[in-house]
Amino acid sequence: MAGKSKTIKVDYLARVEGEGALYIRYDDHGVHEVQLKIFEPPRFFEAFLRGRDYTEAPDITARICGICPVAYQMSALHAMENALGLVPTEPLRNLRRLLYCGEWIESHMLHISMLHAPDFLGYPNAVAMAKDHPQVVQRALEIKKTGNALVRLLGGREVHPINVRVGGFYRVPSQESFQALRPQLIEARILAELMVRWAAGLPFPYSEQFYECVALSSPREYPMNEGRIVSNRGLDISVQDYEKHFREQQVPHSTALHSVLIERGAYLVGPMARYNLNYPQLSEGVRSLAEELGFKAPCNNPFKSIVVRCLEVLYALEEALRLIDGFQAPDEPYLVAEPKEASGCAATEAPRGLLYHRYAINREGKITFAKIVAPTSQNQKTIEEDLRLMLPKFMHLPEQQLQGLCERAIRNYDPCISCSTHFLQLHLQHEAKRNS
Amino acid sequence: MAADSQLIARQPHKPKLAVWKFTSCDGCQLSLLDCEDELLLLGQEVEIAYFMEASSKVEEGPYDISLVEGSITTPADLLRIQEVRRQSNFLVCIGACATAGGIQALRNFADVVEFTSAVYAEPTYIDTLKDSTPISAHVPVDFELQGCPINKLQLLEVISAFLNHRAPQISAHSVCIECKLKNNVCVWVAHGTPCMGPVTHAGCGALCPSYNRGCYACYGPKENPNGESLCHWWEEKLGADRSTVIENLRNFNGLAPHFKVISEKRERGQKGKS
Structure with a gap:
């Protein structure tokens, strides 16, 4: 006999950049389904970049995000310079x-x-x-x-x-x-x-878990504009090989593409991933302050x-x-540099994590192909997994508190929903025990 | 502190401010959060009643002043903008998306089905309108503040004007005037750099020419522009090819009527009278 099911709704999640929804179905036995729903009205940047001049890519892609336009400009121009050999x-x-x-x-x-x-x-x-x-x-x-x-x-x-x-x-x-x-x-x-x-x-x-952290890493410095892509589970590749190891998947509940590591699935990008992978590159002052306060990497x-x-x-x-x-x-x-038929890619560290761009251009310098992978679409799957693992530990809390905690768990990622999402609505569905 | 409380006491109730996002990059509403020196003071003058990016507190409408960011691109937003209008006494569009459809209005010049399949493997999940349109295409608007992004000081001026029951002082002249006011050397005259300044709305403070760069019209058309003549000069005197001219008319404000008409003429291979 089916028991009562409860639903908690929040119109949409506040204090994130953009709008989206979360759907969680759970009962006293555990969490059955977690979907971070992203209803970004598609803006089709990758499509309308085609035919535009290569010099416009930094200015056009900046408009993907008003919060981190520099990141888009940096990845775009490094990718173009990679193509042109500059x-x-x-x-x-x-x-x-x-x-x-x-x-x-x-x-x-x-x-x-x-x-x-x-x-x-x-x-x-x-x-x-x-x-x-x-x-x-x-x-x-x-x-x-x-x-x-x-x-x-x-x-x-x-x-x-x-x-x-x-x-x-x-x-x-x-x-x-x-x-x-x-x-x-x-x-x-x-x-x-x-x-x-x-x-x-x-x-x-x-709320601790062992993430696969992914970030740029360079022997020279804490990463921003360059480096190899590394992880704490042995990934160590050049940016050129990014698409051999990472794949974007479309899921019905989101207009942002989910990015996964082909071999292992969800992974984490952003400040925590950078910190965990590049801690020794921070200045001595920053490290000693972190250690004094008990925040030495890794932070999970x-x-x-x-x-x-x-x-x-x-x-x-x-x-x-x-x-x-x-x-x-x-x-x-x-x-x-004179434009030529070429393709190039680059990744830089946006405040929210790894931002990958790839372009192809023709002899006239017009863009013939563009691919952009934003940090939040890379973290989407990890946010879902976070909620799935976190929820059972807090099941004893009143529903309103539990819901607040879910919203906070999403905000931990500083999700840049306008980069990849639009409408974040939180639905927490509680399924009462099926057997009375 | 005493002066501040007097200000508040003057109002029967603090005006309620709402900030709405449609299809956009969040950059224009961010301008409000970028007002570090004024934000807390503003919070004393108005009640920030609805601003999802900044606050989880949601006050019911109606709202005295609504700032609307973004363009209309989905069936759901066609309905939502009507509701926002109903709830708002004074509706201000902020930024190129809300005033001219934004960069995403480039889809209006192309085939949106082809666009969808260029980005998504399963286009059938995607619910989108064929066109990206400005807010004024759907509801009456009380004021439009142009710019990609808007100038935060102009935004404060619009809000102050509203609070003081006067018209906003936003100059509608060209970027050229701003260059003259800054004593900039003209990048066009001195260096032959194509510049959209003569037809572009002021507000940025002539940023690009100040950095040795031609204006690319991110503030949209000024009042009474003569774009035909400008394009003629670009092509005839500066040797710009037609695609460059179209690209500059058709970026962040491509749907602004003046820019749209000229870019479409150019695309058809016609030149207007200059």
Whole structure:
């Protein structure tokens, strides 16, 4: 005899970028079905890039995401340079890394302070949280402004920067204008250390699992623009071989394609994966702070990703200062290559994780093929698995709390739903025991 | 603090602000969160009643002011925008998607069935309209703030104007005027760089020319533009080929009527009078 079944509904998940739905069916025996439903109205970037000029790829793909446009610009132009055989000079390379530092800072601080922190402190949003915790919010906003300032100087504006191009930059700002940012960066670095200490003291629900972490890795530095793709289960490939090891699958409940490792299935990208795989590449200062607070890698509790983001912000601020102090003006703001029939790919570390682009272009420089794999479509399956594994541990909680915890578990990933999703609705269906 | 509470006391109730997302990249609503110095103050002046990206608190409508980001591309959103209009006293479209269909309106010039199969293996799961359309194609709108992305200071101006019962002061002149105001050297005259500045709406602060780059019209057409003449100059004097001209008319604001008419003429191989 069928028992009563309960459904809990939330219109859609708040404090994520974009909109989507979650469906969970469970009973007292366990979880039967978890679907992260993504109803992104398709925007067809890969289709309408065809026929456009290769020089437009960074500006067009930036519009995939207003939160991490620099990441799209970086992956796009590295892929085009890979196709054309352009190798950026060392000064240009450093300026790109500096721009990426700015985006990591602004994107991470947005998530930490406005989207994630209210979960830990029990507020609906950062404005309400600011009433009781003004210092935390103000510090976070100060740090974020520093990231914005970096992106604005090198990119022209925070959202959809205009200054990057295939081959380099349209204009390289003067050494003085970079130097002028030093005091603000130094101040932000002090605040960022306080943010790390604050985040480390938050209460974290216990939820640990052994992920297959995937990130770029380079012997030279903590990864942003380049490296090999590695995992903690032995994957170690060049970016050129990405599509031999990863496949995108379409599932009926989502307009975002699910990406899987062909041999092993779900995997994790993003700050936690980067941190776990590249911990030794962080500066000594960042590592000793992490160790003092008991946050030495690996970190396998996604609720603690807020601490990892704070540590990455601290690192990005240090790195920005290092790059500014070592600033060398490039001989030319950009390198030029004649278009030719070619194809190329690249992966960079967006704030939310690995972002892969591949293009083919023809002799006239028009794009004939484009493929883009966003971080959130790579994490989608892992988010579902997280919920499946987490739920049984918290089944004793009242339904409303359980639902809140599910929403939080999704926010742990800082999902960039506009990159891959649209409508996030949470349906928790409780199936009462079938036997009375 | 005392001054702030007086401000609040003046209002019978704090106006309720709602932020709605349709098909978009989130960049324009992010502009609101990028107002680090003003956001907390704004939170004292208005009640942020519906803003899913920033808050899990949802207040019922009606709303005094609604900011609408994104274009209409799905059957469900055709209905949702009607409901948003019903619930909103003052509806402001923010950004190129909401005002001109956005980059995703490139589908309007192509075959959407072919597009779907280029991205998805099983196109039958995908529920999408043939066209991406601006909000004004579906409901009356009270104000349109152009830009891809919008300028956050202009957004604050629109909200302040609303709070103070006055018209927003948003200049509709061209990017050229902004260049002159900044003392920029003209990238076209000095370097022969094709630039959309003469027909493009101000608001960015002439960013691209300030970085030695031609404007690519991400703010859409200005008031009374003369795009025909501009395209003629691009082709005749700067040697730009037709595909480059079309690409520049048809990117983030390709559906803006002025740009659309000229790009379609160019595609048909016609040139208008210049």
